[in-house]
Every structure is written in structure tokens, then in C-alpha cells.
Amino acid sequence: MYNIDKVTFQLKEEIDIIWLQDLGYVFKVFDQQDSGNICFGVEKDGQKKFVKYAGARPVEYQGDPAEAVSRLKAAIPIYDELKHTSLIELLDHFSVDGGYVAIFKWFDGECLHPHWSYPPPAKYTDPGSPFYRYKHLTVEQRIQSLEAIFNFHMYVEEKGYVAIDFYDGSILYDFINNETKICDIDFYQKKPFFNNMGRLWGSSRFMSPEEFELGAKIDSRTNVYNMGAIAFGLLGGELDRTYEKWEAGKELYFVACNAINADKNMRYPSVKDFYNAWYIR
Secondary structure (H helix, E strand, O other), rough: EEEEOOOOEEEEEOOOOOOHHHHEEEEEEEEEOOEEEEEEEEEOOEEEEEEEEEEOOEEOOOOOHHHHHHHHHHHHHHHHHHHOOOEEOEEEEEOOEEEEEEEEEEOOOOEOOOOOOOOOOOOOOOOOOOOHHOOOOOOHHHHHHHHHHHHHHHHHHHEEEEOOOOOOOHHHHHHHHHEEEEEEOOOOOEEOOEEOOOOOOOOOOOOHHHHOOOOOOEEEHHHHHHHHHHHHHHHOOEEEEEEEEOOOOOHHHHHHHOOOOHHHHHHHHHHHHHHHHHHOO
């Protein structure tokens, strides 16, 4: 058990984290991820930053810390290449004894899938849940939020990447300024990419059929499915994709339905084509 400044957290094994205190006052900890990372909010000289660390054994992580370190190192050039106004900004990264650290500019947004504080069903029903509050924004506010997500993924596509493990836990929303940012793209892959796991990383609520099929090509039409599934999550009934649960009118409903067609050849061929159908209607 560790007690540092304002936070308390537990790890499976003891580690030296003196480097963390050198970064500033620790005011927040995110220690319930199963990715192998533990994250912190730190503040120094009035500047807040988000710190992601791989190399520990968080309680929820079942894997090898060395694998988490390798994944975080591999993610650094992805953040560099996909730098965008809707992506949290990578500021620095470096090795520490037995691990690796990535430092991002702090964004005052709340995660839309805070499973550690509002596990389902509380995520959907508790008025304090960020997801509940988001779903009670106006439809227009949520469509504007989705525009940031779609714009970023058009850029991802232009850069030749596919979005792996993008879900509502990757979305931060600032309720004061009505601003949306993406916070986690560690598993995005450069094309061409083929499913080498059988079940890829991700939440099944937003994953396409090919993301469960070993050897399947993961491409722009997979990105399109992901965007359609996110639209149903934020404007509809998530996995209940009936029109009765949809809040944004028939035209957008049919666009979203096309995007999540199980037959990938029937989907829009690119996120740009999906975006054009969504906004030019």
C-alpha cells in the first residue's frame, strides 16, 4: 500500500517510485486498469500533468510488467504521428528503473467509462456518473462531441492507422467547456494490419465481427464500424440498436446502421465517407 501526497493505492509488488514525487504533487491516481499501467495526476508550479507508468503490478493486471513496458514504449511514436487537437498531448517520456513513463498535458475531462467508480449498472443510472451526465446533454451537444471523435479518426485514417481498443473509456468530456478529447490510443496499428489474436484488444460493445476473427484484415471499414458503434453508445441504446432507443432522428440512424453492418463490404468504405454521410444529409 502506498500513500503519496493526496492519493492512496495498492500494488501487488513493492517498487521504487521516488521519480514520481520529483514530478510534483500527486493529486490523483488511476490504479484500476487491467492494461498494466498505473496513472497519476501531478501538479508542479501550477501546471497539471497526466503521468502513465508501466513497470508495476497493479492489482487488476494479470500479465507481465515487461509486456506493459514494451507496449507503452511502442505507443510513443503513435502519439507523435497522430498528434491532433482532439488527442491528449504527449509532453515527455523516459525510462525509470524497471519501467517506462509517458507524461501528457492534463485535460479537465471526465472518462465516459469510469468502471472503477461507477461500475455498471451505476454507470448508466447514477446521476453522478459521467456517462449518465453525458447522456443527459442535448442531442446537439453530443453530436458536436462526436464530431471531434469522427474528425480525429478521419485523421487516423489519413495517416494510415486503424483504431484498436477505442471505446467509451477512451473518451474524456469536459462538462464546463463542452470539449471532447481522446485519451488512449496505445493499441492503434499501422496498416496493413491483420487480426493476430483472435479476439483483439477492446470492448466487445464496440468491436466489429472481424476483430474476433483470427487472420481477418482490419482496415478502414473496421474503423467505420467502430464509429457507428460509438454513435449508438452515445446517442442510442448501445447494444440495443433499435430506433426506439435512438435520439438523433431517422437520417442519422440509417447512417449509423450502415456503419455497423456485419458484412463489412456493405459499410462505408472509409471514415471520411461515413463522416460525409453523417454531416451532409
